[in-house]
Amino acid sequence: MNAPPVDRRVLLSLLAAGAFAVAPHGGELPLWIIAVFALGGAWRYGIEVYQWYRPGKLVRFGLMLLTLVAVFRQYHTLLGRDPGMALLITLIGLKFLELKTVRDHIVTLFVFYLIILGSFLYGQSLWLGAWALLAVALNTAALLHVMQPTGMDMPARLRLSGVMLAKALPLMVIVYLLFPRISGTLWGLPADAHGGLTGMPDMMQPGNIRRLSESSEIAFRVSFDGTPPPLRELYWRGLVFTETDGHGWSRGPVREAVKVSYVPLNDPVRYQVTLEPSNKPWMPALDLPAIRPRGARYHPDFTLEHREPIRERLNYTLTSYTRYRTGALNHAERVGALQIPRNTSPRARALAGQWQREHSGPLQVAQAALDFFRRENFVYTLNPPLLGDDPVDEFLFGTRRGFCEHYAAAFVTLMRAAGIPSRVVVGYLGGELNTAGDYMIVRQSDAHAWAEIWLPERGWVRVDPTGAIAPERIELGLDAVRRLELQGVVLGSLSNEAVRRALELGWFEHVARQARWYWDLTNLTWYRWVVDYGKERQERFLTSLGLDDISWKRMIGLLFAGALLVILVYAFFLWRPKKSADPALALYLRFCRKLARAGLVRAPYEGAHAFAGRAARKRANMADSISEITGLYEELRYGPGVTNQKKLTMLKTKIAAFRA
Amino acid sequence: MIFMSVLPNNSVILGRRQLFMLPTRFGLLFAALLVVQLLAAINYSNGLAYALTFLLGSLAVVSMLYTHRNLLRLRLSASACAPVFADEIATFRIHLTNDSDTPRFGIAVMNGKKEIARVDIPARGSADVNLSVAAVKRGWLMLPELIVTTQFPLGLLYSWSRRLALHHSCLVYPRPAHPTPLQTLAVESLEAVSGLKAGGDDYIGAREFHPGDSPRHVDWKAVARGESWHVKQFGAGYQATAWLDWDTLEGLDTETRLSVLTRWVLDAEHDGMLYGLRLPEQTLNPSNGEAHQHECLKHLALFGLKP
Numbered sequence: 001m002n003a004p005p006v007d008r009r010v011l012l013s014l015l016a017a018g019a020f021a022v023a024p025h026g027g028e029l030p031l032w033i034i035a036v037f038a039l040g041g042a043w044r045y046g047i048e049v050y051q052w053y054r055p056g057k058l059v060r061f062g063l064m065l066l067t068l069v070a071v072f073r074q075y076h077t078l079l080g081r082d083p084g085m086a087l088l089i090t091l092i093g094l095k096f097l098e099l100k101t102v103r104d105h106i107v108t109l110f111v112f113y114l115i116i117l118g119s120f121l122y123g124q125s126l127w128l129g130a131w132a133l134l135a136v137a138l139n140t141a142a143l144l145h146v147m148q149p150t151g152m153d154m155p156a157r158l159r160l161s162g163v164m165l166a167k168a169l170p171l172m173v174i175v176y177l178l179f180p181r182i183s184g185t186l187w188g189l190p191a192d193a194h195g196g197l198t199g200m201p202d203m204m205q206p207g208n209i210r211r212l213s214e215s216s217e218i219a220f221r222v223s224f225d226g227t228p229p230p231l232r233e234l235y236w237r238g239l240v241f242t243e244t245d246g247h248g249w250s251r252g253p254v255r256e257a258v259k260v261s262y263v264p265l266n267d268p269v270r271y272q273v274t275l276e277p278s279n280k281p282w283m284p285a286l287d288l289p290a291i292r293p294r295g296a297r298y299h300p301d302f303t304l305e306h307r308e309p310i311r312e313r314l315n316y317t318l319t320s321y322t323r324y325r326t327g328a329l330n331h332a333e334r335v336g337a338l339q340i341p342r343n344t345s346p347r348a349r350a351l352a353g354q355w356q357r358e359h360s361g362p363l364q365v366a367q368a369a370l371d372f373f374r375r376e377n378f379v380y381t382l383n384p385p386l387l388g389d390d391p392v393d394e395f396l397f398g399t400r401r402g403f404c405e406h407y408a409a410a411f412v413t414l415m416r417a418a419g420i421p422s423r424v425v426v427g428y429l430g431g432e433l434n435t436a437g438d439y440m441i442v443r444q445s446d447a448h449a450w451a452e453i454w455l456p457e458r459g460w461v462r463v464d465p466t467g468a469i470a471p472e473r474i475e476l477g478l479d480a481v482r483r484l485e486l487q488g489v490v491l492g493s494l495s496n497e498a499v500r501r502a503l504e505l506g507w508f509e510h511v512a513r514q515a516r517w518y519w520d521l522t523n524l525t526w527y528r529w530v531v532d533y534g535k536e537r538q539e540r541f542l543t544s545l546g547l548d549d550i551s552w553k554r555m556i557g558l559l560f561a562g563a564l565l566v567i568l569v570y571a572f573f574l575w576r577p578k579k580s581a582d583p584a585l586a587l588y589l590r591f592c593r594k595l596a597r598a599g600l601v602r603a604p605y606e607g608a609h610a611f612a613g614r615a616a617r618k619r620a621n622m623a624d625s626i627s628e629i630t631g632l633y634e635e636l637r638y639g640p641g642v643t644n645q646k647k648l649t650m651l652k653t654k655i656a657a658f659r660a
Numbered sequence: 661m662i663f664m665s666v667l668p669n670n671s672v673i674l675g676r677r678q679l680f681m682l683p684t685r686f687g688l689l690f691a692a693l694l695v696v697q698l699l700a701a702i703n704y705s706n707g708l709a710y711a712l713t714f715l716l717g718s719l720a721v722v723s724m725l726y727t728h729r730n731l732l733r734l735r736l737s738a739s740a741c742a743p744v745f746a747d748e749i750a751t752f753r754i755h756l757t758n759d760s761d762t763p764r765f766g767i768a769v770m771n772g773k774k775e776i777a778r779v780d781i782p783a784r785g786s787a788d789v790n791l792s793v794a795a796v797k798r799g800w801l802m803l804p805e806l807i808v809t810t811q812f813p814l815g816l817l818y819s820w821s822r823r824l825a826l827h828h829s830c831l832v833y834p835r836p837a838h839p840t841p842l843q844t845l846a847v848e849s850l851e852a853v854s855g856l857k858a859g860g861d862d863y864i865g866a867r868e869f870h871p872g873d874s875p876r877h878v879d880w881k882a883v884a885r886g887e888s889w890h891v892k893q894f895g896a897g898y899q900a901t902a903w904l905d906w907d908t909l910e911g912l913d914t915e916t917r918l919s920v921l922t923r924w925v926l927d928a929e930h931d932g933m934l935y936g937l938r939l940p941e942q943t944l945n946p947s948n949g950e951a952h953q954h955e956c957l958k959h960l961a962l963f964g965l966k967p
Contacts, residue, residue, distance in 0.1 A: 106686050110693050117697050120708040147815035151765045151780035168718035175714040530707040574729050
């Protein structure tokens with residue numbers, strides 16, 4: 001077992017494997033930790049190649065203590081994910097200094113496997129997965145090198161490692177899919193397990209929806225059962241704001257729904273949402289959701305809220321009705337939906353009062369407000385000017401340039417001043433249909449704010465003041481608006497034809513968009529099957545296989561059966577007697593078997609020629625055919641040029657006819 | 661189904677029934693590593709961690725097949741061992757032949773617990789391993805039973821073969837006695853000189869070719885005609901003939917007698933005499949040459965032993 005100490009080339013294999021394993025941690029851990037690892041490796045290499053100073057036992061022990069102290073000073077603990085990884089990486093770096101036996105090398109390589117796994121605790125992107133596969137292949141090649149220092153060069157080792165991993169993959173997939181997943185954790189996650197995330201804010205201050213809309217990060221993805229509704233109906237309800245201090249908007253007191261109901265007026269839309277983690281509990285749903293997904297609360301304002309902030313990608317299935325009639329308002333709701341601060345712009349109040357007097361019903365008042373926006377030279381822009389203390393007043397009578405949130409806030413203020421219950425809804429509008437995977441991508445940039453007014457006969461009715469100013473935003477989406485704005489087009493001023501021309505994509509943009517869609521599909525698939533593959537998805541996967549409500553015992557049984565099947569397939573190919581690749585050799589071996597039956601056995605060291613001589617001497621009567629067959633065989637096997645089919649056939653007939 | 665096949669020429673092909681496998685201590689350590697990784701994967705519900713754990717586990721399973729394949733259908737045979745004298749070292753040459761299209765690596769040949777050699781065998785190639793065994797006493801020395809083992813590729817598993825008997829043996833001549841005092845005794849027992857001495861210039865006949873004969877004496881013309889190989893013998897007009905006789909050594913025990921006779925055979929051959937050997941119930945007529953010497957020594961080596 002105690003093989004001789006391993007050489008410089010083995011050390012290089014180890015260093016390469018270590019570098020690949022540790023590299024992903026470079027972005028997550030303090031650099032000095034990576035540096036300790038790198039220096040440990042470099043020092044050992046220097047010792048082997050340049051006869052640098054070789055540290056004794058005491059020095060190594062001192063270095064180890066020093067590292068322990070440094071890690072403790074960094075984190076003030078030695079437990080948890082970060083200090084754990086830091087210890088593993090620094091100590092294995094120091095381990096390089098004392099590598100001696102095969103055992104040392106093997107243990108080091110095993111720790112590298114652990115370090116590779118550790119990098120997944122910081123993220124599970126497709127790139128990291130690919131990198132880790134590479135690192136595992138290198139590590140396995142290094143393991144091969146340690147165990148088998150002779151006979152194989154680096155490419156051969158890498159090839160063997162790659163082939164073995166490729167053969168391991170089908171087996172891994174079976175175990176991966178069928179190993180019973182549990183929900184929740186074993187011991188609870190350390191506090192440092194979640195980082196910064198972006199999502200819909202829980203307050204609406206002027207400008208913060210716009211800020212959100214600058215992020216092209218994906219908010220969620222939706223796949224519809226059947227055709228998706230048209231873009232202008234894709235109002236993704238996130239939060240409802242009823243309370244305002246004249247400046248910002250907030251949700252107001254949250255009441256659990258006693259019984260939320262509405263009358264659907266069209267066919268239901270069914271869809272699955274894959275929500276990106278936002279560290280916020282809001283679960284966007286198409287106006288208006290009809291069911292409550294597991295783990296969510298349904299508020300009386302028809303919004304869904306998750307029980308805890310969403311820190312991991314969340315999947316839920318929903319049914320919504322895009323046309324509906326809601327019920328009556330109770331007193332508290334009515335009061336809340338009419339509340340405006342006392343100091344709100346007197347000019348706005350006067351304007352609203354005027355509309356109230358001039359028009360017969362709330363719907364007409366709302367229409368008057370929209371006409372006002374359209375008539376009075378309001379501009380929808382992605383870059384509105386900053387507003388001061390009374391943003392509604394400044395916007396309505398001053399700047400008149402705003403983003404959706406400005407219009408929604410101003411509209412709702414005007415409605416409330418006119419005595420119409422109303423509220424602001426924020427969420428997302430539209431989305432990008434990814435034709436590659438037939439699903440819709442909704443980004444943070446699709447964030448939108450609109451208004452709802454309450455009409456006695458219809459209940460809550462959605463009114464989107466942005467539509468009055470910039471119908472393109474509703475019809476074409478924010479991306480189109482952004483591009484139109486870049487081209488200097490004034491929104492609302494162009495004919496449909498002109499807009500379509502302005503939005504036409506060049507071939508390059510077209511290809512780029514297709515590539516982007518496929519890439520997004522790849523990512524989504526990766527999320528679904530790797531990052532998000534937990535208990536719930538596993539259940540769904542098994543159901544799709546027709547295995548509903550399967551017990552974990554049966555799952556384990558299934559797992560072993562599947563794994564065994566793969567192993568048996570491999571073993572079959574392994575144990576199957578191989579036909580010789582060379583037909584001439586196969587024929588010759590048949591000839592040898594015939595001679596062996598007659599008592600003439602070819603010795604292992606005996607060449608065909610020598611054997612033929614011996615056989616011919618023993619069996620003089622067959623000497624001619626023996627030498628003929630041997631000659632043909634030698635010519636076919638060792639002769640120049642390609643295999644001669646005619647001669648092969650000749651050899652075959654001669655051997656068939658041969659009787660020893 | 662592959663069983664161990666003992667082929668006619670004493671070679672053995674390793675079949676599934678001859679091969680065993682157990683994890684090494686590194687294999688056990690690897691299993692512990694997998695447990696730690698699995699716990700981390702479960703605790704963090706981390707899909708990639710699950711994937712890595714299962715990938716490494718599958719890798720270990722696949723490596724099991726590789727370890728097995730590394731020995732499966734390996735062919736072992738031994739080639740003729742040159743006879744040695746007692747107290748010398750007999751060297752068996754063992755051929756490991758790889759009939760498959762994949763190379764085999766890190767194959768250790770063990771004699772009991774002792775590793776004799778570790779070899780790599782290329783695809784459709786072979787490797788030779790020399791096994792030296794002390795020849796303690798005259799007679800047939802059997803090739804010890806061998807075990808073939810491997811830990812290839814990842815060192816996680818250890819596969820070994822059952823004890824393999826290649827049924828090969830080496831002839832051990834008796835240990836030659838010290839020459840001086842016994843030489844005289846031998847001289848006394850010499851019979852009268854009868855007249856022929858090898859090594860002269862006259863053609864005195866032909867005999868069959870034996871390995872070791874000088875190529876200068878081969879009858880090449882006959883070989884060219886396709887006849888079997890012969891050597892021409894040349895001689896001078898006379899040659900001493902000696903009878904090496906068991907009975908002249910009365911009073912000594914059997915082994916000593918055989919030792920002395922062995923010494924005499926060697927000396928007589930060295931001196932170019934014609935010599936015959938007289939053993940109880942066995943007589944070898946006077947002759948000389950390597951083949952005759954071997955024949956004499958073989959009779960001495962096997963004297964009194966059961967065939």
